[in-house]
Amino acid sequence: MKRVLPWIVPAGILLVWQALSQFGLLSGQVMPAPTAVAEAFWRVTRSGELWRDIEISTWRAFAGFAIGGGIGFALGMLNGLSRLSEKLTDSTLQMVRNIPHLALIPLVILWFGIGEEAKLFLVALGVFFPIYVNTLHGVRSVDRQLLEMGRAYGMSERAIFWRVVFPGALPSIFVGVRYGLGIMWLTLIVAETISASSGIGFMAMNAREFMMVDVVVVSILIYAALGKIADSVARLLERTCLAWNPVYAEV
Amino acid sequence: MSSASLTHAEGSLVDFPPVPESRTRFWFVGLAAAAAWFAAAMVIGGLPDIDDFERTDLLARIAAGLAGLLLVFSVGERVVRFTIPARLRRTGPWLLLLAVALTAWELVTAKFAILPRPFFASPQALLEVFTDDYPRLGDSVWNSVRLLAGGYVIGAAAGFALGVAIGWSRAIGYWAHPVLRLIGPLPATAWLPIAFFAFPSSHSASTFLIALATGFPVTVLTWSGVAGVNKAFYDVARTMGASQRFLVLKVAIPAAMPSVFVGLFMGLGASFSVLVVAEMMGVKSGLGWYLQWAQGWAAYANMYAALLVMALMCTGLITLLFRLRDRLLAWQKGLVQW
Amino acid sequence: MVSNIVAQQTAVGASVDVNDVSHRFDLDGKTLPVLNRVSLRIEPGELVSLLGPSGCGKSTLLRMVAGLETPTVGTIQADGARITGPDPSRVVMFQDPTLYPWRTVKANVSLGLEARGLLRRQGHRVDEALRLVGLSQFATAYPHQLSGGMAQRVSLARALVNDPKLLLLDEPLGKLDSMTRITMQQELVSLWQRTGFTALLVTHDVEEALFMSNRVIVLSDRPAAIKADIPIDLPFPRHRGDPRLADLRRRILGLLGLDADW
Numbered sequence: 135m136k137r138v139l140p141w142i143v144p145a146g147i148l149l150v151w152q153a154l155s156q157f158g159l160l161s162g163q164v165m166p167a168p169t170a171v172a173e174a175f176w177r178v179t180r181s182g183e184l185w186r187d188i189e190i191s192t193w194r195a196f197a198g199f200a201i202g203g204g205i206g207f208a209l210g211m212l213n214g215l216s217r218l219s220e221k222l223t224d225s226t227l228q229m230v231r232n233i234p235h236l237a238l239i240p241l242v243i244l245w246f247g248i249g250e251e252a253k254l255f256l257v258a259l260g261v262f263f264p265i266y267v268n269t270l271h272g273v274r275s276v277d278r279q280l281l282e283m284g285r286a287y288g289m290s291e292r293a294i295f296w297r298v299v300f301p302g303a304l305p306s307i308f309v310g311v312r313y314g315l316g317i318m319w320l321t322l323i324v325a326e327t328i329s330a331s332s333g334i335g336f337m338a339m340n341a342r343e344f345m346m347v348d349v350v351v352v353s354i355l356i357y358a359a360l361g362k363i364a365d366s367v368a369r370l371l372e373r374t375c376l377a378w379n380p381v382y383a384e385v
Numbered sequence: 386m387s388s389a390s391l392t393h394a395e396g397s398l399v400d401f402p403p404v405p406e407s408r409t410r411f412w413f414v415g416l417a418a419a420a421a422w423f424a425a426a427m428v429i430g431g432l433p434d435i436d437d438f439e440r441t442d443l444l445a446r447i448a449a450g451l452a453g454l455l456l457v458f459s460v461g462e463r464v465v466r467f468t469i470p471a472r473l474r475r476t477g478p479w480l481l482l483l484a485v486a487l488t489a490w491e492l493v494t495a496k497f498a499i500l501p502r503p504f505f506a507s508p509q510a511l512l513e514v515f516t517d518d519y520p521r522l523g524d525s526v527w528n529s530v531r532l533l534a535g536g537y538v539i540g541a542a543a544g545f546a547l548g549v550a551i552g553w554s555r556a557i558g559y560w561a562h563p564v565l566r567l568i569g570p571l572p573a574t575a576w577l578p579i580a581f582f583a584f585p586s587s588h589s590a591s592t593f594l595i596a597l598a599t600g601f602p603v604t605v606l607t608w609s610g611v612a613g614v615n616k617a618f619y620d621v622a623r624t625m626g627a628s629q630r631f632l633v634l635k636v637a638i639p640a641a642m643p644s645v646f647v648g649l650f651m652g653l654g655a656s657f658s659v660l661v662v663a664e665m666m667g668v669k670s671g672l673g674w675y676l677q678w679a680q681g682w683a684a685y686a687n688m689y690a691a692l693l694v695m696a697l698m699c700t701g702l703i704t705l706l707f708r709l710r711d712r713l714l715a716w717q718k719g720l721v722q723w
Numbered sequence: 724m725v726s727n728i729v730a731q732q733t734a735v736g737a738s739v740d741v742n743d744v745s746h747r748f749d750l751d752g753k754t755l756p757v758l759n760r761v762s763l764r765i766e767p768g769e770l771v772s773l774l775g776p777s778g779c780g781k782s783t784l785l786r787m788v789a790g791l792e793t794p795t796v797g798t799i800q801a802d803g804a805r806i807t808g809p810d811p812s813r814v815v816m817f818q819d820p821t822l823y824p825w826r827t828v829k830a831n832v833s834l835g836l837e838a839r840g841l842l843r844r845q846g847h848r849v850d851e852a853l854r855l856v857g858l859s860q861f862a863t864a865y866p867h868q869l870s871g872g873m874a875q876r877v878s879l880a881r882a883l884v885n886d887p888k889l890l891l892l893d894e895p896l897g898k899l900d901s902m903t904r905i906t907m908q909q910e911l912v913s914l915w916q917r918t919g920f921t922a923l924l925v926t927h928d929v930e931e932a933l934f935m936s937n938r939v940i941v942l943s944d945r946p947a948a949i950k951a952d953i954p955i956d957l958p959f960p961r962h963r964g965d966p967r968l969a970d971l972r973r974r975i976l977g978l979l980g981l982d983a984d985w
Contacts, residue, residue, distance in 0.1 A: 141563050165583060232699040233692055234657035237673065239665065240680030241688050245504060320572035324662050327577065342578045350578045358571040617821045624789055625835035625885055626811040635837075639825045716825045716865045 166348040171355070174348035183337070188356065191322060191333040194250070195360075198257025199318050206262040206314075207307070210269025214303070215295075220270075227266065235259045236324055248329035253322065260321040261314040268310025272303030301378075308372045315368055319361045412469055414477035415459030421484035422452035428488050428496070429509070435498045440509040440516060447512075448487070455480065506686035514690035522675065526694060529671035532588070533660050533702075536595025540656070541649060544600035548607025548648075552641070553633055558608070565604065573598035573659050577666060587667035591660070598659040599652035603645065610644025611637050643717060646710045653706060657699055672698070736768040736921030737802045737812065737888035739788060744797035745946075746783060756946035757783050758794070763940065763949065770915055770922040772932035775942030776979065781925045782893055784947070788923060789815045789891050801889060811835055814882040818894040820874035822866040828877050829853065829862040835885040852880040855914070872903035879911075883918075890915075892924040896931065908934055912959055929975050933968050934961055941978045951978050 148168055154160040155167030166174075178184040209227075213220040235256060246252040276299055284294045326335020334353045341349035430445030462469055487508060493499040495507035514522070551558040551565075576594055584590035618636050627636070664673025672695050679687040741763040747756040757780035765771050773781040786792045787799055790809040799806045801813060814835070822831045833849045836842040842849075853859050856876040866874060875895060882890060892911075896904045912935050915922055926932050932939045933955060941951040953975065957967060 139559075143560050144563055144567055165579075229696065229700070232703060233696045234654075234661050234699065236658045237661045237676060237692060237695055239662075240676040241685075241692070244680055244683060244685070244688075316572060320574050320658065323572060323574045323577070327574075328665065338578050342582075347579070347582055350582070354571070354575045354579060357575045358567075361572060615821070617817055617819065618823060620791055620815065621817070621821050621881075622834065622838055623791065624809040624811070624813065624815050625838050626809070627838035631838050636823070639823070642825070714825075716867075 166351060170348045171351045174346070175352045175355075178337070178349060178352060184352075184356075187332060187334045187337050188360070191326065191335070192360065194253050194326075194333065195257060195318050195322050195364075198254045198322070199261050199314065201254060202258030202261035203265045203311070203314060205258070206265030206310070207269050210266045210307075211273060211303075214270045214273025215299070224270075227263075231263050231267075235263075236321065239325065239328055243329055248331070252329060253325045256325045257318055257321050260317040264313040264317060265307070265310040268306045268313070269303060272306025272310075273299060275306065276302035305376055308368070308376070312365060312368045312372075315364045316361065319357060319364070323357060412459040412462060412474065412477065414481060415455050415469070415474075418477060418481040418484060419452045419455035419459060421481050421488075422448050422455060425484045425488045425491070426452060429491055432496045434495050434509075436495075438495060438507060438509045438513070440513040441495070443516070444509045444512050448484070451480075451484075503683065503685060506689050510686035511690050511693070514687050518687065518690075522691065522694060525670065525672045525675040525691070526698060528668075529660060529664065529673070530698070532591055532664070532668065532671060533595060533656060536592040536660075537599050537653065537656050539592065540596030540599030541603050541652060543596065544603030544648065544652070545607050545645065547600070548604040548645070549611055549633065549638065549641075551604070552608040552611025553637060558612075565601075569601065569605070573601070573655060574662055577662065581667050587663075587669075591663035591668050594659050594663055595656045598655040602651035602655065603648040606644045606648030606651070607641060610641030610648075613644070614640040643714060646706075646714065649706060649710075650703070653703060661695075735888070736919055738767045739763070739765040739889065739921065739923070740800040740803070741784070741788070742798050742800070744784070744787065744794045744799060746780070746787070746792075746795045747946075759946040759948045760797075761947065761949055763952075765921060765923065768919050768921055769938065770912075770924065770936045772924045772926055772936040772939045773942060774926060774929065774932050774939055774975065774979075775947060776944055777927055779942050779945050780947040781942055785815070785891050785893050785923060785925050788889070789813055791815075811839060811885045812887055813889040813891060814885050814887040815891040815893060816875075816878055816882050816895045818897045820866070820871075820878040822869075822874055822877055822881075824866050826866075827862065828858060828864050828866070828869070831866070831877055832880045832884055834881055848884050848886075852884040855883060856880045856910075872899055872907065875899060875907065879914075883914075887920055890920050890922045892922060892926075894925055894927070897926070897928075904931075909960065911935065916959060929972055929979075930963070933971055933975075934963060939971075939975065941975060951975075 151160070151165070152168050155165070155170070160167075175184075209223070213224055238259070239256065242252045242255055246255065280298050280302065281294065284298045289297065322333075323335050323338075326333040327339045330336040330339075334356055338350050338353035341347070341353070426445045426448035429441060429448060434441055458469055458473065461467055491508055494505055495509060547561070551561050573594055576597060580590040580594050581587060584593060614637055618640060619632055622632055622636050660671070661673040661676075664671035665677045668674065672691055675691045676688055679685075679691060741761055744758055744761045745756070746758040747754045749755075761784065773784065775781045783792065787794050788801075788806065790806045790813065793807070801810075806813075822828075823834070826834075829849060832852055833842055833846070836845055836849065850859070850862075853862055856879055858873060858876055858880065861869065861873065861877075866877070869877065878895070895911075896907055899907065908931060924932070924936060937955060939951075939953045939955060940949055941953065942948070943950045953971065955971065957965065961968065
């Protein structure tokens with residue numbers, strides 16, 4: 135009961151919203167009623183349009199994430215372990231980081247056109263930085279004493295990496311992953327809205343052209359759901375991988 | 386720097402009268418940088434361009450001017466009573482590298498066109514944008530900063546107030562938590578289409594979106610900052626007769642400030658993204674719009690120039706926030722490594 | 724160490740009456756009794772130690788006297804008035820210095836006066852308190868620049884500036900190194916002798932209790948009840964090698980179930 139009670143507020147908002155639309159106080163052109171949204175959801179689901187769009191958006195999201203995250207992780211590890219490599223690349227990367235990656239959209243469109251590469255590039259770029267920064271930070275914050283101890287026990291460099299450095303950096307890497315997941319959706323929405331002929335962002339944009347606000351709201355809700363699912367999965371992974379860490383040992 | 390005392394010691398060891406002018410070592414890096422800039426000027430001005438560029442001469446002159454300045458600085462220190470500012474001295478290697486990079490860039494674009502032509506702009510083309518299109522560019526920066534500042538300040542203030550309220554009052558936290566849980570995973574950009582419907586003007590819609598993008602991380606981190614305050618801090622103040630107001634203003638908020646600043650930084654990063662997108666999609670002004678406009682004309686040089694300006698603007702704003710934090714949280718120095 | 728400029732505004736110590744107090748915590752629906760019918764009177768100006776096994780509830784009793792917690796059963800009175808909440812006349816010094824890291828030493832000591840809006844009129848007392856603990860030169864330092872012992876002295880100054888009638892010491896020296904600890908025990912005793920406040924000291928260090936207090940209250944395991952109330956009629960300053968203290972020490976260790984070691 136205690137857990138259910140606070141959800142009354144969102145439910146109440148929903149009811150008031152419905153009532154306002156019902157009595158014509160809220161124009162359907164601005165904010166469609168919840169029932170209208172549900173109807174639109176049913177409509178696009180039945181036509182099969184929605185599933186196709188979800189599929190393609192999810193594919194783009196995770197392919198981009200894998201590319202950007204993979205490069206970010208590799209470079210973060212490399213720069214964390216080698217001072218020379220860090221000196222060479224880190225300050226350049228930090229400078230580029232300050233440009234919001236979404237500002238590159240026009241350039242990316244000119245470069246790649248509106249093909250899949252453009253979207254993958256943008257998502258990968260957006261995901262790259264949080265993963266890179268957090269991996270680097272994670273490696274750097276590994277307890278020096280543990281490293282010394284590993285060496286004292288005669289572990290090989292390889293073993294030290296897999297048994298000490300990587301697990302030590304993992305909590306920080308997960309922070310990067312969860313942050314990166316947020317950026318992944320944020321980027322994809324924009325990329326699909328601006329330049330795509332499929333995907334949820336396109337669905338929203340298309341609906342906006344035809345003033346179908348209910349479909350716009352549906353696509354926002356889908357994005358929210360996808361974001362939530364991705365975050366929950368990351369959280370679950372985090373908790374299983376980091377069971378040794380007292381921070382995650384909650385009841 | 387202890388080099389001054391070092392040379393003084395040398396002066397007394399070797400039996401010469403100390404020479405006050407030569408306090409510091411000769412600035413070789415400066416001289417090298419001067420040479421590099423001079424070389425850059427020669428390459429830019431001397432080699433023929435592959436195409437008609439209007440600002441090649443100007444660029445060469447700027448490079449030559451820099452070379453001259455650096456020469457004056459590095460040699461002048463010996464001749465005249467004058468010390469190079471330490472900051473300039475430290476940027477020496479960078480100035481050197483910059484000259485080399487510029488020369489390389491010049492060679493692969495304007496001189497030999499090794500990089501595919503329309504995709505990569507030459508340095509003089511970029512310079513031309515700044516000399517010829519600065520009113521539009523300047524106007525865009527001003528509009529962007531204004532829009533960003535409005536949304537950011539509203540979002541940060543609202544997020545801070547909400548975060549303190551949720552963190553402090555169990556009751557407010559209880560009711561607000563699900564709402565935040567619902568809104569939280571939704572990226573700020575997802576609101577774009579609906580915001581442009583719901584708000585009367587694209588400017589107000591964009592302000593709302595920027596405020597939202599800023600407000601969410603600030604709320605969450607203020608909240609966790611306030612909730613994470615050492616309970617003993619409250620006990621101490623309470624036994625000394627502190628009121629609730631004092632506990633909030635003088636204990637909870639200062640203790641939460643480091644966390645609040647993390648939220649402010651995250652919010653600033655997020656607000657940049659939203660700003661650019663909002664300008665591209667709705668507001669017909671600002672750097673995002675400028676980029677969009679340049680895309681329409683396939684004006685690569687303008688686009689690179691705008692991106693450069695944007696990088697400078699974002700870096701500047703982030704640096705500003707860093708300064709503010711270092712000033713407000715000076716007590717943290719040595720306590721936490723940043 | 725302690726300067727000879729003694730605070731002149733010292734009030735007379737308060738008396739404390741603990742009347743048949745029992746207390747329990749509710750943890751996940753289970754009740755955990757921590758105190759069992761404790762009754763105790765502390766005379767004005769006494770320094771009384773609470774000694775007991777760790778986790779027995781002695782700190783809880785102290786927090787109740789401070790007014791930070793309310794007993795489940797029974798009442799506690801200070802100078803005959805029932806304690807219902809915290810009051811600046813009863814100040815706690817915790818095991819951790821709990822200094823606010825964002826405030827300078829001086830601003831930390833000012834805390835109580837500032838909280839009650841007295842800082843402008845009585846600001847000079849902050850400097851006096853700092854002088855009393857010998858940290859005047861560190862007024863502008865931040866807590867992270869202090870050693871453990873210095874931080875605990877600031878915490879003491881922060882308590883003293885409120886001119887307490889009752890000083891509640893919750894293992895204040897528990898985390899200090901043994902040298903600093905001995906010095907601060909002496910300082911606390913001489914301060915108490917000169918100012919006349921009542922003090923309640925929670926500790927798990929038998930020697931500390933014997934060296935510093937007029938009476939030692941030995942508590943039993945949880946739920947804590949009073950096992951013994953041992954007066955220590957020895958003059959201050961005491962000598963750590965005093966054979967009478969050694970006798971008392973043996974007796975108390977016996978009460979705590981540690982006599983086998985002797």
